[in-house]
Amino acid sequence: MPELAFLNGNIMPIEEARVPVEDRGYQFGDAVYEYVAGYKGRLFALEQHLDRLEHSLRALDFPIVSRDQVRRAVIETFKQSGIERAGVYLQISRGVAPRNHAFPAHSQPQIVVTVRHAHETPPEHLQKGIRVVTVTDIRWGRCDIKTVQLLANVLAKQKALESGVEDAIFISNEGVVREGTASNLFIRCADHLLTHPATPQILAGITRSVLIEICGEQGIQVHQQFFDRNTLLSADEVFLTGTSTEVLPVIAIDGRKIADGQPGPTTLNLRRELEKRANQNDV
Amino acid sequence: MPELAFLNGNIMPIEEARVPVEDRGYQFGDAVYEYVAGYKGRLFALEQHLDRLEHSLRALDFPIVSRDQVRRAVIETFKQSGIERAGVYLQISRGVAPRNHAFPAHSQPQIVVTVRHAHETPPEHLQKGIRVVTVTDIRWGRCDIKTVQLLANVLAKQKALESGVEDAIFISNEGVVREGTASNLFIRCADHLLTHPATPQILAGITRSVLIEICGEQGIQVHQQFFDRNTLLSADEVFLTGTSTEVLPVIAIDGRKIADGQPGPTTLNLRRELEKRANQNDV
Numbered sequence: 001m002p003e004l005a006f007l008n009g010n011i012m013p014i015e016e017a018r019v020p021v022e023d024r025g026y027q028f029g030d031a032v033y034e035y036v037a038g039y040k041g042r043l044f045a046l047e048q049h050l051d052r053l054e055h056s057l058r059a060l061d062f063p064i065v066s067r068d069q070v071r072r073a074v075i076e077t078f079k080q081s082g083i084e085r086a087g088v089y090l091q092i093s094r095g096v097a098p099r100n101h102a103f104p105a106h107s108q109p110q111i112v113v114t115v116r117h118a119h120e121t122p123p124e125h126l127q128k129g130i131r132v133v134t135v136t137d138i139r140w141g142r143c144d145i146k147t148v149q150l151l152a153n154v155l156a157k158q159k160a161l162e163s164g165v166e167d168a169i170f171i172s173n174e175g176v177v178r179e180g181t182a183s184n185l186f187i188r189c190a191d192h193l194l195t196h197p198a199t200p201q202i203l204a205g206i207t208r209s210v211l212i213e214i215c216g217e218q219g220i221q222v223h224q225q226f227f228d229r230n231t232l233l234s235a236d237e238v239f240l241t242g243t244s245t246e247v248l249p250v251i252a253i254d255g256r257k258i259a260d261g262q263p264g265p266t267t268l269n270l271r272r273e274l275e276k277r278a279n280q281n282d283v
Numbered sequence: 284m285p286e287l288a289f290l291n292g293n294i295m296p297i298e299e300a301r302v303p304v305e306d307r308g309y310q311f312g313d314a315v316y317e318y319v320a321g322y323k324g325r326l327f328a329l330e331q332h333l334d335r336l337e338h339s340l341r342a343l344d345f346p347i348v349s350r351d352q353v354r355r356a357v358i359e360t361f362k363q364s365g366i367e368r369a370g371v372y373l374q375i376s377r378g379v380a381p382r383n384h385a386f387p388a389h390s391q392p393q394i395v396v397t398v399r400h401a402h403e404t405p406p407e408h409l410q411k412g413i414r415v416v417t418v419t420d421i422r423w424g425r426c427d428i429k430t431v432q433l434l435a436n437v438l439a440k441q442k443a444l445e446s447g448v449e450d451a452i453f454i455s456n457e458g459v460v461r462e463g464t465a466s467n468l469f470i471r472c473a474d475h476l477l478t479h480p481a482t483p484q485i486l487a488g489i490t491r492s493v494l495i496e497i498c499g500e501q502g503i504q505v506h507q508q509f510f511d512r513n514t515l516l517s518a519d520e521v522f523l524t525g526t527s528t529e530v531l532p533v534i535a536i537d538g539r540k541i542a543d544g545q546p547g548p549t550t551l552n553l554r555r556e557l558e559k560r561a562n563q564n565d566v
Binding site for chain 2: 030
């Protein structure tokens with residue numbers, strides 16, 4: 001099962017895929033991306049990812065990119081790889097031009113797709129939950145656009161690992177709990193869930209939307225509202241959600257146990273429901 | 284005079300220089316850079332740029348990069364190009380590794396240098412000054428590290444051009460005036476200058492330091508302190524400073540004239556002093 005890349009129309013081994021040093025993705029982080037999960041040879045929620053990609057491209061005034069062309073690139077590379085449980089990464093940069101902050105007058109967006117074996121969450125993390133630390137959110141003000149402006153996320157994740165835990169949760173200067181380094185955050189307080197509203201300060205995930213839908217079907221109330229660190233620490237359950245994160249229980253934050261320090265029933269129930277959908281869906 | 288690139292030891296035409304799609308500079312903006320000006324075949328303030336580069340590399344915990352190797356790469360590419368008035372761009376990324384937020388266990392930083400004809404500020408801008416707009420600062424919280432997390436700068440510059448002016452000035456949510464999209468900002472109020480202190484919210488430029496030094500020699504007081512938009516608009520002079528900006532008068536902000544709408548005497552004096560140094564200095 002070869003790990004492959006698609007680059008502007010050609011499919012090749014990932015190691016051979018190279019972009020010009022004056023690609024604006026490289027010099028300015030002027031690029032957007034999506035990460036799609038393949039399960040049993042099918043891509044989960046591909047159309048929702050393409051919707052969000054279009055939102056990102058529009059928000060940054062990119063030249064027009066054909067949705068069909070992107071869809072074909074993703075599917076073709078995924079199929080050719082033959083990898084059933086794949087992580088499909090798609091990145092589109094504004095294009096290549098001599099370095100200059102302003103948008104180039106004419107540029108051709110560069111389309112890159114890579115297909116690798118999925119980076120799966122270790123089963124013991126899914127079963128037993130993970131520990132996290134909180135960090136100050138120093139990301140830029142447009143986290144709702146899925147760009148490669150990710151260095152703050154990188155530094156937070158690294159800090160978590162160096163602290164001996166699995167992930168970090170961003171908290172704003174004013175004390176608002178945002179999300180994880182590559183996932184959204186939900187908490188349960190008694191009979192309802194809380195999660196940060198879809199403002200420019202978070203990336204409203206596809207998995208987040210799917211879960212809100214599932215909760216709707218199951219009669220679980222989800223309030224999209226701001227909450228602080230005290231509310232987080234005193235929650236009955238805490239979990240992270242995302243394309244590769246799926247539904248991941250958080251059992252300790254900054255060294256303090258959440259409830260009894262075990263994954264909670266709502267978390268486990270939602271994970272099962274999400275798995276069902278992932279095994280039905282799509283392409 | 285060929286425009287050249289250096290990539291990990293080899294010098295080639297810029298168009299041929301390509302980096303792997305899994306370069307962390309491309310996927311996370313996990314890269315730092317410098318821009319050095321060449322005047323009459325000499326590089327201005329190269330050692331100060333290398334100092335700042337080391338600060339950036341350390342701040343991000345990059346693997347060790349040899350300063351001598353970087354210096355040789357910059358000088359050799361500059362000399363081979365034969366371009367006397369050059370813009371020398373240097374970018375170092377953390378390295379190439381399968382996509383994963385955390386630092387790779389082992390990675391080899393990628394060193395890229397490009398040498399192009401300098402992007403000179405149009406003479407009429409230097410003589411007559413430029414107009415700018417103010418924009419809300421949505422950049423991340425570590426602007427003191429010279430990274431490629433530059434999309435907020437790109438969007439601000441583009442907004443300025445689309446508003447029919449030349450540049451934008453960032454103002455924080457709380458009303459603190461920061462700097463330009465690729466330059467620092469000074470204002471004159473009566474007999475002294477004000478500029479934002481070197482906090483994580485600005486990139487303390489080499490030209491900024493050189494000018495503070497020149498002011499010291501000339502008995503001009505420079506206060507590094509916070510100021511707001513009203514102070515900015517009522518200043519006697521406003522100017523931007525930077526490696527390619529040099530000392531650039533600002534004559535109107537958000538459609539309002541600064542003083543009499545002409546470049547001021549301190550601005551013009553400092554530009555002459557800076558030019559003198561640029562024509563003496565270095566390699």
